[in-house]
Amino acid sequence: MLTASVVASALRGLMRRRHTWPVMVMAMGSLATAVAAAGSWRAMDLEGQDRFLQEVEQTHAAIQDRMETYVAVLRATAALFAASDDVTRTEFAAFATRLNLPERYPGIQGLGFSAHVSPDEVERLEADMQRQGLEGFRIWPAAPRSEIHSIVFLEPLDSRNKAATGFDMATDPVRRAAMELARDSGEPAASGKVRLVQEIGQHAQAGFLIYVPVYRGRDVPDTVEERRRLLLGHAYAPFRADDLLGKLLGGVQPSVALEIHDGDPAAGAVMHRSEGWSVDGGAQYRTERPLEVAGRHWTVAYAAGDGLDGTSGRELVWVVAAGGLLATGMVSAAAWAQARARVDAERASAAERLRAQELETINTVGTEVSAQLDLDQLVQSVTDGATRLAGAQIGAFFYNVVGERGEAYTLHALSGPGTAMFAGYPMPRKTALFTPTFRGETTVRSDDITQDPRYGRNAPHRGMPPGHPPVRSYLAVPVISRSGETLGGVILGHGEPGVFTARVERLVVGLAAQAAVAVDNARLFGTVQKQAEHRKLLINELNHRVKNTLAAVQSIARQTSRSCSTPAAFVQSFEGRLLALSNAHNLLTRGNWEGAPLVELAQAELAPYGRSRAVIDGPAVWLPPQDAVALGMAFHELATNAAKYGALSVPDGQVRLGWSIVDETGECRLRVRWEEVGGPPVTPPARRGFGSQLIGDGLANQLDGNVILDFPPTGARCVIDFPFVGNTTG
Known part of the structure; x- marks a missing residue:
């Protein structure tokens, strides 16, 4: 507490420097606001980065799972040829129709088979395919070569896929490299970036193919030499990268934008670039993830999209900054008025000291509440501030609750030098004295509560419980949220009568209103956190169930094909x-x-x-x-x-x-x-x-x-x- 001499000395200093104190308050308040806003901005930035990385992992897993699904379809196609010595075009078309490619596997351009033949088998193969209904079938391009990998089956046989029928894919070095890798390894292999022969329109897209080798006999030969000698052909699927990734990502406003490269991004082989991708790198968050697609190395570059920015919650930072600036402005204005009043009127040092303490409390509590999202600490700060502001001996914050015996009130925070003596007393109930506060009807202020006609009318205590310290001055202020809900009440007490003035009442009412806003914000923040955790749990559970289902389907397909x-x-x-x-x-x-x-x-x-x-x-x-x-x-x-x-x-x-x-x-x-x-x-x-x-x-x-x-x-x-x-x- 300040002594009279110290207050007088401070007053004389303020008279000489009446402009210094408001400027200092403005500077300190602005600094505090800047620190609070910067902290909030940093917290939101970290939260946004975490949310971005979560979206990246989910999107990356979705791409990986979808590509594995397509590989599984190609394995099933290869199994069809391995299980039959002679698959006709009609049988293959029926198999592809049963798969229902457009509905179950969106983004796939087609499902096909390329036959491996020698040059002296070309005429036989062309005649066979013409007998099966492909009029005018021929193997192209016409050029001398030692072996041929001609497309003989490709479903659905639309205009794009008809244009590819008969094409010898071994004439293209990129396709040939992928086919040779699949042939020698016995495993699926993806090609590099190519222009599909299906690109007959004006708007060509980057493409790639995935091959699964098919050998004569039912099993994969043990050695590379046997695999080359017994190769029957390849089950394969062509993909238009933009169609595949566009349908995979759902066509909705994405939280992330992405760019997919074949190999290292430095090579410049861009397979796909989603809408919203910033070529100049202006996105706030960016990262890269490797992706293996049938033995082929891809690199996926991710950047934060508009969907993520729209949920960043950075508007809370502006709320913090605006609230801090508003509080600083109010405190600065009050400090300026205080300095002028002290210089002009030379009011009593005790009153000036009290005003300064009140302003300091408002500034401290306002700064704490504006930046506080922990509900317990927030309510304790409000209770401590109200107790100091009113000069009360005891202050309490009660919540509205409804128990087995009806409406009652639960103690949430205590403040003041006499808190220990109140800890063991029962909670207040719905009495005539407490009802106006906890229903949000009005503030109750009394110079001597024992003289209030509503006091002492309820059993069993008919007033204060036995041993309760005497309370004469009484102030109860309801805390009402923006929705109109009465959250609870701030109750202040003092053993002497006439302590709480009308000015104290107004200050505590203002603090209660600020507390209501802060409690709403803290509740909202807690709800958002719980929703984010629940959403993450649901996505992980969905991912787990989808993987289990795919594993079961793969097992059924494998066992069924054997029997x-x-x-x-x-x-x-x-x-x-x-x-x-x-x-x-x-x-x-x-x-x-x-x-x-x-x-x-x-x-x-x-x-x-x-x-x-x-x-x-x-x-x-x-x-x-x-x-x-x-x-x-x-x-x-x-x-x-x-x-x-x-x-x-x-x-x-x-x-x-x-x-x-x-x-x-x-x-x-x-x-x-x-x-x-x-x-x-x-x-x-x-x-x-x-x-x-x-x-x-x-x-x-x-x-x-x-x-x-x-x-x-x-x-x-x-x-x-x-x-x-x-x-x-x-």
Whole structure:
């Protein structure tokens, strides 16, 4: 506290330098505002950089996953040729149509096959392709060479792809290098940047191709010499880079812009440049990531786009700066008025000292609140500032809450020298004295609260609890948000009467209004942080589920291709199994991937055969995602076998599917029973197909249970018994 002599000395100094003090206040306030704004700007910049890097990782992973998907499609195409000695153009077109390239694989220009022939086989190949419906087919360009890699199949056969039919890709050194790499390694290989022969329009795009080798025989030869000798051709796909990446990124306002280079950016081979890419490098955030595409090294340069800048939140910096400047201006104006008043009126030193302390408190609290986003520290700062500003012995900030006994108020912050003595007392309730404050109706100020007619009317204490320090002067100010919600109230007390003046009331009311804005901002900041964390969690979960699904589809394709002797059988089996997987995923998606009802899983697989052909019986059971997918695939395989060879292959046959929950030695288990009746006599199969392997081995391992599959003459039977970790309520 200042003494009278110190205050008098300061007054004489101010009289000599009445212009110095306001200038210093302005300078200090401006400096504090600049520091707060700079800190906020730096925090927002770091947050923007983190958000940019998160967007980069998500976009990069999306590109990588999509390219791996295309490679998987090419592997499946190569498997078609490896599984058949003679694939016709009609069969290949049917295979490509089944894939539904435009819908499932947007951005791919086509799916094709190039035949590897010697010069003396050219006439035979041209005649064969003409017999298959390609009128006027010829291999071009016409030039002497030792080997030829001619495009013979390319779907869909639109105008662009027709222009490429018959082209010998080995005549181009870039394409030839990629084909030779794929041939010698036995793995997919991407070409460098090329101009596709499909570019027949005015607006040409950069292109590239991915090749997967196909050898005579079913397996990849062991040595390079054998691979060169047994090469049949290449399954391949051409890509127009702009179409591919444009469809991959969705065509929406991106948060990042990107530029893709074939190899090192210094080489200047730009494959794709997205809209919004700044050639002059004016983006605030930039980074590069390597990308491997079928053995080819790409470099992806990323820059912050308009979508990221639009969510940067830097407007908060301007709010901080404007608030700081406003507070500095107010403090500076008050300081100027104070200096003039002191020089002109020479008011009492005690009053001047009190005014200076009030202004210092407002400036300190205003600076802290404007830059503070931690809710607990913010409320404590407001409570401390109000207590100092009013000269109260005790100050408290209470929140509005609704408990089991109705509306009440929770203590959030205490301030003042006597805080310890108040910590053990009960919270205030909805009484006549507190209601105006916590409903936001009005400020309550009393010189002696014990004389207020609303005081002492509520049981059990009829006033202050026993042992409560005496409070005479009382000031309660509601804290109301911009939306009109009453957040709580600031309550101040003093043991002496008449301490809180009208001026103190106005100051605390202004501080409460500033606190309400700051609390809203802190809540908003916390909400934004939680939403960002939740969004990141959802994206990671989606990425994980998509990868798991792709791995399951790849496994199904691989196992199906091994067990099918013809492409038609492969397509039929593969589509059926994918549909079973899709049915399970639909049920799981409807349940937010928390589980799926067993009865609906069974009905989905047996519905195509009619209700009278399938008897389904069992209690309500919800399966976890992994168990639901496994049982769905098993039901599909059993139903398919029954339709081909068992009870569902004759009009009077029937399938009985039931389940029960049993308790064995304290362990809860789910027992599923499949039984076929009324069908033709059954004999055990001579060999185990994919379905038998999936049920007999894969299902038991996946469910950590037991599977019994037998084939008595009366009809196939299957019992699946495994630990039950789901629930019976959903």
